[in-house]
Amino acid sequence: MTTSDALETLYSRGVELLNLHQPAAAVDVLRQGLVMDPGNADFHHVMGLALAALGQRAAALASYDAAIRIDPYMAVIYLNRGVTLHEMGRLTEALDNFTHSITLEPNNPIAHANKATILSEMRRPAEAVASLDRALQLKPTYPFLRGLRLLNKMVTCDWIGVDHDFAQLLQRAERGEQVTAPWVLVGLADKPALQRKIAEAWAESRPARDALGPVGTYPHHTRIKLGYYSADFYRHATTYLIAELFERHDRSKFEVIAFSFGAQTGDDMQQRLIAGCDRFIDVRMRSEPEIAALSRELEIDIAIDLKGLTQGHRLDIFAHRAAPIQVSYLGYPSTMGVPYMDYLVADDVVIPAVARDFYTERVVALPSSYQVNDRKRRISDRTFSRTELGLPETGFVFCSFNNNFKITPEMFDIWMRILLAVDGSVLWLIEDNGAAARNLRREADRRGVAGDRLVFAGRIAPDEHLSRHRLADLFLDTLPCNAHTTASDALWVGVPVLTCPGEGLAARVAASLVKAMDLPELIAPTLKDYEEIAVALALNPGRLRTLKEKMSRNRLTTPLFDTDLFARNIEAAYTQMMANLPKA
16 A cells, blocks of 8 residues: 555544544544654644544644644634634634634635624624624525524614514424524523423534543542532622522532633632632633543532533533533523433422423422522622713613613513603613614614613623612513523612513523512513503602512512522532432
């Protein structure tokens, strides 16, 4: 066999092994080829793919770079290099690589789709839509892109054509087409049966991950070892909720270990979490199999995933089985649809017993609200004036500080009717982006409401954001995706949250929170009731004052902000999970 034939055989075998999801074997074969021909760009490129599949991302980048030095005009190398950089959280570099790949090969839909994903994560929604349109033009059946396109339009509140797009998306999803990722549907549609179907289909589309084999049970530990996994252990909504739980866990019964695969910011919340754990482990540079292996080495009994399928997730840690018991909690308000997530922590409001079939996990219902809260949340001493925040000197202030994508045309119709019924009132919203503000003002004008009755609040320090809540009179929740952390923010400060529960978990969170604060009068049975209650509270100052006085009494005497009670409740759930393990 000639050298050329031998190289071709080794290359073909390496690619074949990679396609068979045997990257370690592929690496061995490709190394033989590189010994024979170290200047072969194709071998270096496929070696990069194999190393990336093993989670060895730094080594993968080195292989891609070697290929580029040999042949700087291969568009696919920049594409795959961008994928690896994306996995490492290096978004700007990833975007540069996808853009360069498109320069070299303008008609590759994969490059346009990857560029769109990065732009979406970088909160550049209009650019993301343009890239998605190009990808779909090149390949109309490209998986999961139509949902991402609709989500990015919702981020800018660009509702032109969204009713048609949404109806088409649901029809295609019901037919089993791969038109949306599960996390997109959770924010856009209150359809828990379809959410489960989409999640399971998405899970089935992923390659199997079983490099470590089955995990056994460990010898009895004096303390149950809890592993909490997240990319958000810094100033982030998840950390604002869970920080005190880490501190309140009963250390005579539980050991708390945090696995952080997100930014190491060193900010005050990250420092607090580090102090609140028994161990805080930075695993950013480790692959998913390595993190799972480390978890086994530390004999983690229960692995708690705080990310779910949200941005920055590393689901494959759990696909490789980090622990005998794996739990989805807090970060993702729906089913993950995967067979290796054993439990989902909820309560009987967010997931009533009759709705449990919509979730592939075994549902654990806590006695009060499933959402943990932090009684130490600091509210700034700064006193804001209405004028400095752009609010009128007088008039009722409705607010909704949810992300802009949660505002649907139907909810906006209701809000505008409320404003028309309450003279001099305004609606105070978060400004995620300038396009959303412009579009919402235009939509208000179309509904007969002056655009300047919408007031937009920019992002500020969390403690100051809490303080400025005091100028709001009533928080208006959204459907199909409720306020979650934003609802508990308002309740902590003393702003009533009016909600209307839907069917799925994401649509019932606010109802869980206000019920746990013993405020059932803020749960509207229907959207018609929601509208009527909002107007009645605005026009009856005495009724609103009585409600706020009740909130003040209930704030620290009901379960919602009783972190000690919550800790005991979730610890009881963890203990029962351990008891349910098959005996060795």
